[in-house]
Amino acid sequence: MIRSLPRSRGYTMGYGLYVTLYFVFLFAPLAVTCVLAFNDSQFPSLPWKGFTLDWFLADLPARTGIFHDRGNLSSIFTSAQTAILVSVLATLVGTCAAFLFEQEEFPLKGALYFLMLAPLVVPGVILGISILIAATTAGTFMEDVLGIDVGILRPGFWLVVLGQFSFITTFVTLVVSARLKKFDRTLEEAALNLGATRLEVIRYITLPFLRTAIIGAGAVAFLMSFENFNTTLFLVGSEPTLPINLYLQVRDGSTPVINAISFLLIVGTSLVACVNLYAGRRTEVSS
Amino acid sequence: MSAAVMSSAPTRSGPGLRLTLALFLTPVVLWLGLLIVLPHIDLLIMSFRMDPSFGDQGWSLENYHQFFAEPIYWLTFVRTAGYSVLVTLLTFLVSLPVAFYVTKVVARNTSRFLLTMLLLPFWVSELVRVYGWMILLRESGVLNHWLMALGITGAPVEMLYNDATMIMGLVYTSMLFMVVPLVSVLESLDDSLIEAACDLGAGPWTIMRTIVVPHCMPGIVSGGIVVFMLTLGNYLTPNLMGGKNSLWFTEQIYNQFIASFNWNQGAAFGFLLLALSSCIIWLGLRLTGQKLSRVVQ
Structure with a gap:
């Protein structure tokens, strides 16, 4: 049954087969996508017509590789800008929230904590439409009452940033809080006794302790923002982010340039994931 | 002195503490107030109003009435809910053996590696994963190419764009979120309990039912x-993998917002979806006596 108990041969083999099939199921779509990025064909399908790097490098009328594909490159750029801004904002506010819920006492703390968790259980689509509606209401109000046209409140870059920030901050808060829970508060007490102010304690003692957790949370926030689709779908303006742009191309059919982008994404995210896992394990060991 | 600082009770705190409280509280209140509370109130208000292009008609239940009057709307809603329950069940059934294998059956050093491999695909964008399934399964896809090369089928079979494929795609997308909590509860299950049960003559099935599943309940x-x-x-998944008849309720919302430009109707749909998901979550927590704050950890 388990590793310490004797098992029948049939059980071991059957179970092994199931898990093998599961892993094949898990990796098949990714493997196929990657392999077909190098196929010398106009369509992302078999038969195999030979190895090529055209879908990365070519700049021909019939074939535009990803490094010359204006539309996709600019959407990657938009996504990167969005993700950097969202991860910085979410990390700042999320860290504040972690301190607030772990170290401060104030009335209605329980209610605010519950609200902080709410974005986890609100579907992304709903978050997208409510922020779209609220921004439009606010925009109309500004224009009718104050006579100012506020561009930020129309669908576009800034609304996407706000929409993604609204739920990614919750994840940052939970990650940083988990680390802050393990902090030995007698260290703060000692510093306060020695004459440090509360802000100095946070600056020189608590924040260095949280550093790896904050960096890890920032990396996850970056990835979540870069890959977000559901919330962004409703808030996007004339500059699509990469997932939105890819979605339109996948829906309408396209060349293997999508495979090339997917290949780069798979390699990139795997690297970030590995670094994150490795850093996480090191923190576990050292604490 | 330190005791007063540590308890940080508002009445006894110095000016420094007040300052940090304000420093931490302000951004959090702005975030939750402006981006979570206000938008959802606005969503609710919008759903009770009519399309303003016909003039302001005050409060109305018309949008909700529309939902029940048009079978296509509520049928989509019921189908979406039903299929979501089915997907949740299937995901559990597929993930439990894998989580058990990784934590309990395989050797310990392999276990770490397998766990990393389990998580890796889910760091990749959902869109890329769905795209992978599309090029595998479609009429001109990889699977059809192989089936024909092996002589199993004479002509390509369209495997995409039907309910079964869509369900498979949704299970695939969701597996991680089941495997991770299952692995973490299984890791806390003491092996000696299973050994004892085995010594006392329980079969694998009995052990599963009376020890493993009850212990895993919080994770499940x-x-x-x-x-x-x-x-x-x-x-994404229903839209790209489902067929003409596999309409998902989120697609109805999208249609109202982007295609018909009837935001009031869309807001009502959005609120109904939010109510459904909140109800099911509340019910799940209630039935098992758990708190939301514990579940999300």
């Missing part, structure tokens, strides 16, 4: 809640 609930919510709110 938190995984189930997350999977259900993500499936209910999914747009």
